Amino acid sequence: MRLILFGPPGAGKGTQANKISENYVAAHISTGDMLRAAVKNGSELGTLAKSYMDKGELVPDDVIIGIIKDRIQEDDAKKGFMLDGFPRTIAQAEALDAMLEEENESIDTVFSIEVRDEEIIQRILERAKIEGREDDTEDVVKNRLSVYRNQTEPLKEFYKSEGVLSEVDGMGTIDEVFERIQEVLNKVEQ
Numbered sequence: 001m002r003l004i005l006f007g008p009p010g011a012g013k014g015t016q017a018n019k020i021s022e023n024y025v026a027a028h029i030s031t032g033d034m035l036r037a038a039v040k041n042g043s044e045l046g047t048l049a050k051s052y053m054d055k056g057e058l059v060p061d062d063v064i065i066g067i068i069k070d071r072i073q074e075d076d077a078k079k080g081f082m083l084d085g086f087p088r089t090i091a092q093a094e095a096l097d098a099m100l101e102e103e104n105e106s107i108d109t110v111f112s113i114e115v116r117d118e119e120i121i122q123r124i125l126e127r128a129k130i131e132g133r134e135d136d137t138e139d140v141v142k143n144r145l146s147v148y149r150n151q152t153e154p155l156k157e158f159y160k161s162e163g164v165l166s167e168v169d170g171m172g173t174i175d176e177v178f179e180r181i182q183e184v185l186n187k188v189e190q
């Protein structure tokens with residue numbers, strides 16, 4: 001299966017993506033994790049990415065599209081993948097469609113995890129105390145959220161018109177949310 005998971009920062013994407021990839025698909029591809037690894041390595045990509053991530057802005061489309069293009073050609077991704085944090089703009093979604101079309105492939109399902117703003121801010125500030133992610137300060141979180149609403153949320157309409165959008169209520173426990181996702185996946189698998 002080829003799946004996409006998106007939702008506001010703090011919606012629990014990473015957690016759900018891990019559970020989905022354990023149970024349904026081989027490759028869990030998280031652009032946020034890939035970028036954080038690049039920052040840690042101090043590579044050229046890392047230095048560039050950090051300047052955007054620190055402000056809660058998106059890394060330029062051409063950079064991120066190049067990364068994904070290479071990554072989905074790796075062996076583990078040939079069997080299926082779970083994209084977490086990509087696409088985040090219409091341009092990224094169009095580029096992904098074009099990449100898949102070349103291989104006669106397409107996306108099976110796009111999950112949009114729905115969580116209200118007040119809950120998001122609270123969750124992230126809690127997480128910040130535990131994980132200490134540099135982009136989890138209140139100002140940067142607020143900017144990530146507004147970038148999400150302006151640039152990423154329009155993808156819902158994009159995928160709705162392709163007939164693959166599935167909106168999932170992201171409130172409740174991790175297992176409750178995963179159950180909602182599984183209900184959809186079990187239908188897709190049949």
Ligand code: ADP
Pocket residue numbers: 008009010031032033035052053054056057058059060064084085086087088092135144
């Ligand atoms: P969150 O969803 O909690 O904001 P992520 O780990 O998905 O966190 O992303 C962290 C940061 O990495 C983003 O704020 C952005 O700067 C960068 N990033 C991740 N994925 C993309 C993408 N597809 N396009 C542009 N920037 C990205």
